[in-house]
Amino acid sequence: MLRNRSTTTIFVVLLTGCLLLALPYGANSRIKLAVASFLLPVLALSEATLEQAEQLDYFGHSKQELWQENQQLRKELEFFKIKRFEHQALIRENRSLRDSLQWEAEQPWQMIAARVLVADPFNWWRSLYINLGSADGLVENTPVLSPQGLVGKVERVESGRSLVRIVGDPHCRVAAMLAEEGPTAPSRPALGTIMEGQQSAFNPRMVAFMHLPVDAQLQPGSLVVTSGMGGGFPRGIPVGRIVDSRPSESELFMEARVQLGIDPNQLDLVWLPLKQAGKESSDRP
């Protein structure tokens, strides 16, 4: 009798797991969302506890250290305020040029900041969770940025958190191109795809730049930016720099190794551009 009950319990749990795994990705994600909402209080509690623990860090700094940091930040703020005049002039120029060519005006982005909650516990994914969700206006496929460059895209949005796939994850491929730099820049930029490379698992900063034309001039150190093709990511966001290149096995394309501008292990705060019709872009979260 006891043995029967034991076998039944184990069988039920095993069957539940197998059934969940057999579901299509979308259905599995929806069930995951439901389970996450059920465990939301526990997740919120864990997050709040760690936030409180982080605040204890305040006691570890001396007043002098904080004052010096404050001075440094003030200087940086002033520098960027002055730099903003230049950007505003460029925006005005861009707008007038667009008007003269009768192009559709680009909608401004409003940047919102998100804190990284947890990194993926398994190293076969390059993903992380951030503390913003659908309640904050986030939608799937929103690009995720940092001052060092492109981080990835939002894959799944829950009410209070979202799953971000980092560049280099098999689920986050980016249409990219070589940045046009200097007077010798080619008229037609070399377009390709940023995807996971052979070294991505060992070194999360190393990705592959594939499907490049054979005549592409791939110099080590060249900047790679998003091409904006496919509409997934806005054009011109820095991704990383080329390390080396070689012809592909079929010799129909060139491929290169790219070192990402971001370090996925050092991410703490990321930025998300949300399209806000009729609003001026803001530097503040």
Place this chain on the structure above:
Amino acid sequence: MTPKSFTVFIVLAMALGYLQSYASLIEGQWRAQVDLLPIFAAYVSMHGGMPIMPAAFALLGGCWLDLLSANPLGSSMVTLLVSMLCLQRAQKVMLRDHWAGEAMVGALVSALHLMLGAGLVWITRHHPILGWAFFWHLLINTIVCALLSPWLFALFKAMDRLFAARAIPSLGYRGIVEVKRSRTYRNEWQ
């Protein structure tokens, strides 16, 4: 393992699961994220009895791990349960209370959990990044779990003792305090 200690145990496991994802443990230096949940699974499997506690642990712990990762829901649940079942089958030939046996158990469950997890995610066509780095990840996890298992097992046993009901000392006949007297006891005393 009492239900009370199991509740504390599972809360501890969930807190550690969150903390290790939050801190990324040693990923920065060693390129491998350490997961200590298999040690918990090994302990439940050996000391929790069948079937409720291992099944509950697999259900809750597995769901929790999957919620913190990009894994499809159910993968960690299945891998934890299968690892625990394998251990349950082999536990008669294991040195249960010896540190070497505990280290072996921790390493075994950690390796099984990772291999089954990667296999399941790969079979279900979720395209994980597998390769030599995965074997490195496996090696680091196995070593860390083997090293930490005896310590964590000692902690869990102490926790079990804390929550276990203590035997009330008997108020009746106690052999060790029996006073034996005879006619000549006075003489013996003197």
